Amino acid sequence: MRGRIHSLESMGLMDGPGIRFVVFMQGCKLRCAYCHNPDTWDLQGGSEMEPRELMDRILRYIPYFKASGGGVTFSGGEPLLQSEFLLEMLKLCRAAGIHTALDTAGVGNGRYKEILELTDLVILDLKHSTAQGYKDLTGLDISVLEPFVQTLADSTADVWIRHVVVPGITDSSEHIIRMKDMIRRILNVAKVELIPYHSLGENKYTELGYSYRLAGVEPLSSEQLKILEALLKEGSNEAGF
Numbered sequence: 464m465r466g467r468i469h470s471l472e473s474m475g476l477m478d479g480p481g482i483r484f485v486v487f488m489q490g491c492k493l494r495c496a497y498c499h500n501p502d503t504w505d506l507q508g509g510s511e512m513e514p515r516e517l518m519d520r521i522l523r524y525i526p527y528f529k530a531s532g533g534g535v536t537f538s539g540g541e542p543l544l545q546s547e548f549l550l551e552m553l554k555l556c557r558a559a560g561i562h563t564a565l566d567t568a569g570v571g572n573g574r575y576k577e578i579l580e581l582t583d584l585v586i587l588d589l590k591h592s593t594a595q596g597y598k599d600l601t602g603l604d605i606s607v608l609e610p611f612v613q614t615l616a617d618s619t620a621d622v623w624i625r626h627v628v629v630p631g632i633t634d635s636s637e638h639i640i641r642m643k644d645m646i647r648r649i650l651n652v653a654k655v656e657l658i659p660y661h662s663l664g665e666n667k668y669t670e671l672g673y674s675y676r677l678a679g680v681e682p683l684s685s686e687q688l689k690i691l692e693a694l695l696k697e698g699s700n701e702a703g704f
């Protein structure tokens with residue numbers, strides 16, 4: 464069995480607790496308008512690796528990430544699209560006592576229950592709160608998310624929610640209130656982060672010959688971000704949302 468890997472990052476600081484060895488897996492079926500990594504979309508791109516080969520690379524960095532309370536994060540692209548390979552990697556990490564995180568949009572090809580039983584932390588990127596908004600932003604029907612979210616709600620994995628706030632698309636108060644309702648359906652949510660949109664990935668679209676749908680959209684201001692964060696916390700539960 465071989466997995467398709469886009470790239471590896473040995474000192475990730477944004478993708479879970481502590482220092483993370485981040486495995487960016489190749490392939491994604493969504494087409495998020497703000498995606499920074501359109502070079503991960505192609506399901507046939509990247510380079511192939513066997514689980515043991517990747518594990519040997521990970522083990523070289525174990526002294527760095529273990530000492531920091533970190534671990535390994537599977538990101539992408541969409542790691543859930545390579546469920547067999549992901550499962551094998553999660554088993555190897557569990558056997559080695561390594562903390563695992565899954566950075567996902569929740570749209571893969573199944574085996575979610577088995578995957579979640581072997582995952583310590585899920586970082587879930589919720590895209591939009593309405594069916595039309597989800598379709599416009601990602602190109603897919605919002606129903607594709609349901610199997611994973613339902614399985615996650617029944618699991619014991621810790622969950623962090625990440626949500627990219629794009630001016631004119633996901634920055635209204637009504638939207639944030641609907642997001643709060645969506646998040647409360649998922650148990651074990653320990654943290655909710657609003658990520659302000661920025662256009663740093665735009666040049667990759669030009670290089671790949673793709674059109675960038677958010678051309679001309681200004682980055683979110685820090686003032687507006689604070690307003691939405693306060694709204695998210697209003698009437699909050701113990702976890703702060």
Ligand code: SF4
Binds near residue numbers: 493499501503541
């Ligand atoms: S799910 Fe992630 S990798 Fe896929 S298009 Fe959206 S932002 Fe990009």
